[in-house]
Amino acid sequence: MMNVLSRFAVRSVLALAVLFAAAPGAFAEDVVELKTGETVRGEIVRELDGSVWLIESFGTVKRERFFAASQILAVTRDVPENADVEEGRIVEDETPSAIAPPKGAVISLEGTVGIQMTAQKLRDLIPQLEKDLGTDGTGIVVFKINSGGGLLLEIDRLHKVIVEEYKPRFQVCSWIESAISAAAMTSHVIENIYFKPEGNYGACTGWSGALQAVKGYGYESVLYQMEIASDQGGYDQRIMRAMQGHPDESHFGAAWPLSCTIDERGNVTWFQSADDGEMVVNPVGEVLTLNSEVAKRVGFSKGTARTLDDLTELLGYDEIDWVGKSFEGRIYPVSKAEEEMIKFREVVTEDEARLGEYQAKYNVNFGAAQGAPRDIRGRYVGRARQHLARVAAVVRNNPNFALLEFNTLPEDFERDVIEYQEGLLRELMRAP
Amino acid sequence: MNMKRTLTRGICAMAACVALLGVAPAGTFGVATAHGAVVSSADDVDRIYLRSGRIVEGRIIQETSTEIRMEVVVGGIKAPTTYSKDEVLRVERGDAQESDDAAESGESDGGVDVDRLRERLRGGGESVDPSLAGAPTVYHMPLRGWLGSDINTRIVSEMLEDARRQEPDFLVIEIDRRWQRSVFEDAPDDLGNASKFDEFSVADEIEALFTKEMPRTWRKIPHIVVWVKSAMGGAAFLPFVGDEIYFHPDGRMGGVGNLGELFGSTGDHVVRQKQRSLRLARAQGMAIAGGYDYRIVTAMTMRAYELSYRAVGGTVELFEGVASRANEQTLTENGTIRENQDSLRDVVRGTGDDVLTLKAETAKTLGVSKGNAETFNDVLAGMGILRNHRKLDGRAEKIMDDWIVQLDELGRTMPQMWEDYQQVAVGRNGVDDEREAIGRRMRILQDIKRLIDRYGNALFVPEGLFGIEKLPPAWGVPQPGDLEILLEQHRVQLMGLNG
Numbered sequence: 001m002m003n004v005l006s007r008f009a010v011r012s013v014l015a016l017a018v019l020f021a022a023a024p025g026a027f028a029e030d031v032v033e034l035k036t037g038e039t040v041r042g043e044i045v046r047e048l049d050g051s052v053w054l055i056e057s058f059g060t061v062k063r064e065r066f067f068a069a070s071q072i073l074a075v076t077r078d079v080p081e082n083a084d085v086e087e088g089r090i091v092e093d094e095t096p097s098a099i100a101p102p103k104g105a106v107i108s109l110e111g112t113v114g115i116q117m118t119a120q121k122l123r124d125l126i127p128q129l130e131k132d133l134g135t136d137g138t139g140i141v142v143f144k145i146n147s148g149g150g151l152l153l154e155i156d157r158l159h160k161v162i163v164e165e166y167k168p169r170f171q172v173c174s175w176i177e178s179a180i181s182a183a184a185m186t187s188h189v190i191e192n193i194y195f196k197p198e199g200n201y202g203a204c205t206g207w208s209g210a211l212q213a214v215k216g217y218g219y220e221s222v223l224y225q226m227e228i229a230s231d232q233g234g235y236d237q238r239i240m241r242a243m244q245g246h247p248d249e250s251h252f253g254a255a256w257p258l259s260c261t262i263d264e265r266g267n268v269t270w271f272q273s274a275d276d277g278e279m280v281v282n283p284v285g286e287v288l289t290l291n292s293e294v295a296k297r298v299g300f301s302k303g304t305a306r307t308l309d310d311l312t313e314l315l316g317y318d319e320i321d322w323v324g325k326s327f328e329g330r331i332y333p334v335s336k337a338e339e340e341m342i343k344f345r346e347v348v349t350e351d352e353a354r355l356g357e358y359q360a361k362y363n364v365n366f367g368a369a370q371g372a373p374r375d376i377r378g379r380y381v382g383r384a385r386q387h388l389a390r391v392a393a394v395v396r397n398n399p400n401f402a403l404l405e406f407n408t409l410p411e412d413f414e415r416d417v418i419e420y421q422e423g424l425l426r427e428l429m430r431a432p
Numbered sequence: 433m434n435m436k437r438t439l440t441r442g443i444c445a446m447a448a449c450v451a452l453l454g455v456a457p458a459g460t461f462g463v464a465t466a467h468g469a470v471v472s473s474a475d476d477v478d479r480i481y482l483r484s485g486r487i488v489e490g491r492i493i494q495e496t497s498t499e500i501r502m503e504v505v506v507g508g509i510k511a512p513t514t515y516s517k518d519e520v521l522r523v524e525r526g527d528a529q530e531s532d533d534a535a536e537s538g539e540s541d542g543g544v545d546v547d548r549l550r551e552r553l554r555g556g557g558e559s560v561d562p563s564l565a566g567a568p569t570v571y572h573m574p575l576r577g578w579l580g581s582d583i584n585t586r587i588v589s590e591m592l593e594d595a596r597r598q599e600p601d602f603l604v605i606e607i608d609r610r611w612q613r614s615v616f617e618d619a620p621d622d623l624g625n626a627s628k629f630d631e632f633s634v635a636d637e638i639e640a641l642f643t644k645e646m647p648r649t650w651r652k653i654p655h656i657v658v659w660v661k662s663a664m665g666g667a668a669f670l671p672f673v674g675d676e677i678y679f680h681p682d683g684r685m686g687g688v689g690n691l692g693e694l695f696g697s698t699g700d701h702v703v704r705q706k707q708r709s710l711r712l713a714r715a716q717g718m719a720i721a722g723g724y725d726y727r728i729v730t731a732m733t734m735r736a737y738e739l740s741y742r743a744v745g746g747t748v749e750l751f752e753g754v755a756s757r758a759n760e761q762t763l764t765e766n767g768t769i770r771e772n773q774d775s776l777r778d779v780v781r782g783t784g785d786d787v788l789t790l791k792a793e794t795a796k797t798l799g800v801s802k803g804n805a806e807t808f809n810d811v812l813a814g815m816g817i818l819r820n821h822r823k824l825d826g827r828a829e830k831i832m833d834d835w836i837v838q839l840d841e842l843g844r845t846m847p848q849m850w851e852d853y854q855q856v857a858v859g860r861n862g863v864d865d866e867r868e869a870i871g872r873r874m875r876i877l878q879d880i881k882r883l884i885d886r887y888g889n890a891l892f893v894p895e896g897l898f899g900i901e902k903l904p905p906a907w908g909v910p911q912p913g914d915l916e917i918l919l920e921q922h923r924v925q926l927m928g929l930n931g
Contacts, residue, residue, distance in 0.1 A: 148710075178717070180710045198643075198717035203710035211699020211707070245702040254702035287705040289713035292720055306721075330648060357913050361920045368924040379927050 028078040030054065035073050036234070040065065044077070066265055101319040103133045104140035106175070106308070106332040107341055113150025113182035114400045115352055116345045119157035125337040126165060132323045132335055133170060140320060141170040142311065143190070144332070149181025151400060152206055152214075152222060158186045163232055175311060176201050176301075180289070188240060189232040194314055195292035195301045202243040202289035213247040236270040239300065242281065242288040253285025260298055268299045308332045344397075351394040355405055358394070362387035362421075369428050381425050388425075392418045478502065479524040480515060492525070568817055571600035571654070571824045572808065574832055576608045579628075579666050583609060585637045586890035587835050591828040592641055596650050598824045603654040604811055607671065611664035611687060619664070619687070621782045621789035622774065627690035629733055631666025632715060633894065639718060642673040659811050660685050660801070668732060669715055671800075672722035678805040678814050679792035685800075689787030691715075691733040692768070724800060725750055731788035735767040739788065741798065748797060764788050835890075842883065842891065846907045849880055858925075867929050874922045877915055884912055 030044040032054055042065075046053040050069030107125065109117045133139025166172050173192035176199040184201045187193060195201070206214030206222050214222065223244060230237040242258035259277030261269045271277045274284050281298060282288035295301035305311035308331055312320045324333035334342070362384050369380035392414070395401045399410030408416050478492045480502060494501040500523065501514045573591050575583045595603055613619040646653060658674030664687035671677050671685060679685075691712060695704045712733060716726035727750050731739040741748045742760040755762040765772040767786025774784030782789065795801035805811040812818040853876040858869040884891060884903070892901035903909050910918060 178714065181706070196721070198714075198721035200710065200713035200717050202713065203706045205702050205706035207700070207703040207706070209699075211695060211703040213700040213702050245706060247700060247702055249701045254700070254705060285701075285705070287702060287709040289709040291713050291716045291726055293726060327648075354913075357916045360913075360917045364917065364920050364924055368928070372928065376928065380924065383924075383927075 028080060031076045031079045032067055033073045033076075034067065034071050036071075038234070040067070041079075044075070066267060101317060101321050102138045102140055102171075104142060104320040104322050105129060105132060105324065105335040105337055106142045106144050106322070107335075107338055109143050109145045109183070109186070110147055111150075111345055111349065112352075113147060113158070113186060114154035115150060115398060115404075116348050117147055117150065117158070117183070117186070118154060118398060118400065119161045120399075121341065121344050122158065122161045123165060125340060126169065128337040128340065129335075130169065132337065135169070137169065137171075139170045140315065141166060141172050142175050142332075143172070143187065144175045144177065145179045145183055145187055146177035147179060147183035149183055149203075151404075152182060153403070154400065155182055155185050156225065159189050159229055159232070162186075163189050173302075173315065175305065176292075181205070184243065185226060185229065185240075187233075188226065188229045188235065191234045192302050192315075193233075193295075193300065194311060195295055195304050197292050197304055197306055199292040199295070199301075199304070200289050201295060201300075203287055204240065204243040205245045205287055213245075215247040219247055235300070236268075238270045238272045239288070241272065245287040255282065255285050255287065257284045257286075258282040258288060262298070266299065348398050351397060351401070355391065355394050355401060358387050358390045359405075362391065366421075366425070366428075369425075374432065377428065381429055384425060385422075388418065388421055477526045479526070480520055481522040481524070492523070567820045567822045568601035569598070569822045569824050570602045570604060570812065570817070571595040571598060571826050571828070572604050572606065573826070573828045574606045574608070575667075575670075576606070576610075576832060577836060578610050579631050580634050580893065581839060581890075582832070582836055583638070583667065584634065584890045585641060586888055587831060588638050588641050589645075590831050590835075591826075592646065594827045594831065595654075595824075598826065599650075599652050600654045600824055602657055602815065602817070602821070604657045604659060604808070605670070605674065606659045606661065606808070607663045607667055608661040609664050609667035611662050620779050621664075621684060621686055622689055622779055622784055622787055623687060624779075625690050625693050627687055627787075628665030629688040629691045629694060629711070630894070632669060632688070632711060633666070635666040635669040636714065636718075637889075638670060639673055643721065657811065657815060659805060659808070660795075669718050669729075672718045672724055674722065676802045676815075677795070677800055678803055678811050679790075679795050679801040681792050681804050681806055683792050683795075684782075684789050685795065686732050686787065686789030688733050689735055689767075692735050725798075727752070728788065728790070728798065728800065731764045732790070733787070735786050737764060738766050739763045748799070750798070763794070838887075839890075842887065843904075843907070846880065846883065846903075846909050849876055850907070850909045852876055853880075863929050867926065870922050870925050870929075874919060877919050877922075880909060881912070881915055884915075 029041050032040045032044075032052060034040065040054060040056060042054045042056040044052050044054050050072065051067060052072070052075065053066050056065060107122075107129075111117055129139065129141060133141070162172065172190055173194060174187040174190045176187065176193060176195045178199065179187050179201045180203050182204075185204050187201070193201070204226070206219065208214070213219070223241065226240045226244065227237045230240050238256065238258055241256040244256070246252065246254050246256060248254065256272055257274035258281045259271045259274050259279060260281055261271075261276075261278045263269075269277070274280050274282070279298070281290075281294065290298075290300060292301065292304045296304055303310075303314040305314050308322060312318075312322075322333045322335075324335035324338060326333045365380045365384035365387065369377050369384060372380055395406075395410070395413050395417075399413065402408045402410040402413035402417070406413065406417050477489045479489050480492075480500060490502045492500060493503050498517055499514050500517060500520060571594075573588075573595065575588070577583055611619045613623075642656065655676075656674050658671040658677045659680065660671055660677060660683040661680045662683065663671050663685040666688070668685050668688050691708055694708055694711070698704070712730065715729050715733060719726045719729045727739055730737045738753050739750060740753060740755045740760055740762045741750050742755070742757070743749075744759075751760075754765055762785060764787060765785050767773055767784075772786070774786045778784035782791075790798075790800060792801065792804050796803060803814045805814055809818055812821060853873055856869050856873045856876070858866055858873070889901060891903055893904050894900065895902045895905075902911055
């Protein structure tokens with residue numbers, strides 16, 4: 001499987017091929033395979049002792065990248081633009097089947113991670129997205145993120161669904177309006193991150209209750225989890241660490257300071273200190289949240305896009321066929337999958353707001369049934385059952401409520417909560 | 433420095449045009465120049481006659497041997513378009529260029545143009561010709577009073593809805609937030625730990641009405657102008673929604689310098705820092721989205737932050753740190769260091785530099801403000817449309833006034849309704865009376881619910897560590913979720929009485 005970046009590049013090259021169709025064969029390109037598994041295509045413009053400078057093309061945009069010899073697995077030259085390579089060998093010679101622009105869909109990830117933003121829902125959307133974007137791997141899924149964070153427990157599930165199920169099927173990128181805490185940690189496995197001008201990303205400190213930090217084993221395990229995520233997304237691990245902070249105040253003021261130096265080619269070298277780099281990105285004593293300007297300056301963000309047209313251009317295309325219905329004033333067309341996502345959020349938000357009320361109403365009726373004479377007890381029990389059914393439906397729609405509201409594992413919820421309460425209601429009905 | 437707009441040329445051009453042309457004849461369109469000024473005479477407009485027969489009017493901003501790039505502005509929205517010379521039959525140039533050039537050479541003087549213009553126009557009074565059918569339209573939106581209770585999403589939504597129906601070209605938001613230490617005394621710029629960064633959430637919600645709702649629901653997006661009288665506390669973030677900002681000579685924008693102290697000593701340091709960091713980035717994002725330098729927000733909110741500027745050529749450049757050269761000026765010093773801390777003398781006089789409070793002159797110097805405006809007409813003059821605009825007959829003033837009356841009324845009605853509820857005697861004179869009493873109680877609860885639904889989040893005030901919004905505790909009324917449970921309890925009671 002090619003990674004996201006190289007697929008973007010391939011599509012761009014295909015688009016160029018269309019423009020210059022009269023000169024077939026003119027689009028041989030060089031392919032650099034990196035030890036990380038990434039494959040980069042373009043034109044090698046300079047070489048020195050095994051290190052190469054390569055110009056990548058994204059639509060009309062060109063970008064020069066440098067790869068040190070130590071990073072490179074193999075270099076293959078003059079590869080036909082639609083062929084694939086494997087460790088320096090040309091293994092395939094595909095002919096582009098269509099010249100139409102790629103299809104894309106925007107999926108909004110909003111609300112609380114684990115409540116309105118769940119791995120299960122993302123998984124549920126895949127069949128619809130495949131229907132709309134195709135199954136040839138050229139479809140683009142943009143996760144437009146606006147979330148203040150949420151449950152740590154959901155992050156791993158989201159990583160799995162993004163890495164194992166989305167990335168193999170689609171070109172995936174994030175478009176950040178606000179990705180705080182668990183939302184930023186979710187997006188961190190995605191290689192291509194773009195910001196909206198107002199965008200922010202970071203503040204990934206785990207905590208609970210009255211601002212109590214996650215400490216000890218829990219802290220270390222989240223740190224480790226995010227090291228893996230950083231590698232999957234292609235980010236220096238020090239960045240996420242600066243976003244997570246340190247529970248011990250004696251550790252640089254509860255921080256992982258961060259600085260960087262950016263060379264004339266735009267290559268960024270990161271330092272886990274405030275002194276070693278030329279630019280202080282996170283000072284001692286602080287937790288890092290990037291804004292769109294700093295994110296772009298340090299190369300964390302691939303660019304800032306106010307509109308979908310801006311994003312299309314940044315992705316390297318003149319045109320993307322964004323599927324869905326357009327509404328006047330809406331900044332992106334709403335695809336069927338997105339419509340489903342919006343509906344899910346609405347239901348879960350209502351559930352979240354009213355779950356406490358459903359439980360309280362159940363208790364009111366249960367209490368009334370306990371004190372009621374047998375001849376009218378059924379009315380209360382019936383009403384209690386209605387409220388219990390609502391509670392059950394809420395948890396079925398989002399099993400995380402089982403943990404949050406009932407301190408029960410989702411898989412045990414039906415047995416430990418619903419069936420148990422139904423048993424009590426049956427007993428009540430049998431009682432004299 | 434990332435400045436919002438190139439100030440000088442635009443205002444100079446406008447100044448020259450307005451001064452020279454006076455009131456435009458009825459029926460002429462106000463066409464904005466490339467610099468945002470409005471030209472009020474047809475003679476100022478460049479015209480391109482296309483081979484297709486179409487005539488395009490606007491302002492030529494660039495011309496090469498093969499192309500002409502023209503900017504047409506209608507209702508404040510700029511639309512640059514490039515025409516191939518192959519398409520062009522003839523080009524007719526207006527005299528705006530000359531006007532601009534004249535203004536630039538004769539009038540430009542470091543951004544004092546609006547003030548000069550005001551002097552020039554003084555005595556002109558409110559002489560706006562309402563019959564200017566083609567003139568740009570202006571909707572005035574005053575936001576006055578306390579942030580949250582008086583200035584809130586409900587009020588702003590209602591005003592915006594009124595404005596949307598009228599499709600103004602310009603929306604002028606006047607921000608005059610009450611900023612008082614007591615009933616008798618204005619508050620200083622910097623309230624130290626008692627500053628009001630925590631009101632950011634109110635501003636955040638209001639901002640979304642402009643940046644998210646407006647693009648979704650408006651057919652034509654107006655050019656938004658913010659007139660800062662008192663943008664203090666959370667209101668300090670609102671001006672960033674503006675395409676341009678003007679300051680009242682006594683205007684100020686700040687009062688949010690306690691972000692670094694938010695949450696006090698509650699919990700762990702790293703979590704407090706997380707909470708501060710995310711809030712700062714969100715606030716910075718508002719500035720960036722509006723086209724302003726985010727470091728201004730950092731200086732307004734973080735006491736430890738040092739920000740200065742230096743004059744470079746004809747402009748200024750922000751930099752982190754304190755001034756050390758003749759052409760540099762410190763805006764804020766690290767106010768967490770004892771020897772830097774503002775004295776009471778500084779605080780009272782508003783001369784401190786622990787945190788940034790933008791005043792008219794500094795805002796203008798930094799390019800945040802386009803000029804000083806003492807009156808609404810000064811704002812219009814600054815925009816270049818004083819003599820060529822049509823002020824829409826908006827309901828905004830009435831909406832604001834009505835809301836203040838309604839809120840006052842609700843502050844009395846709600847506690848009274850709750851007291852009435854509690855005084856309904858239940859269970860004294862038999863089943864029918866009891867049923868009747870429960871019914872009355874339920875009706876009162878339903879009435880309270882209806883009022884809450886009607887006024888929505890405008891009734892809620894932030895409570896506790898995270899500012900969870902609740903009905904004002906002084907009302908004594910149960911929170912909405914509790915009202916539902918009370919109603920359920922009454923339903924259960926009724927079921928018990930119904931045999």
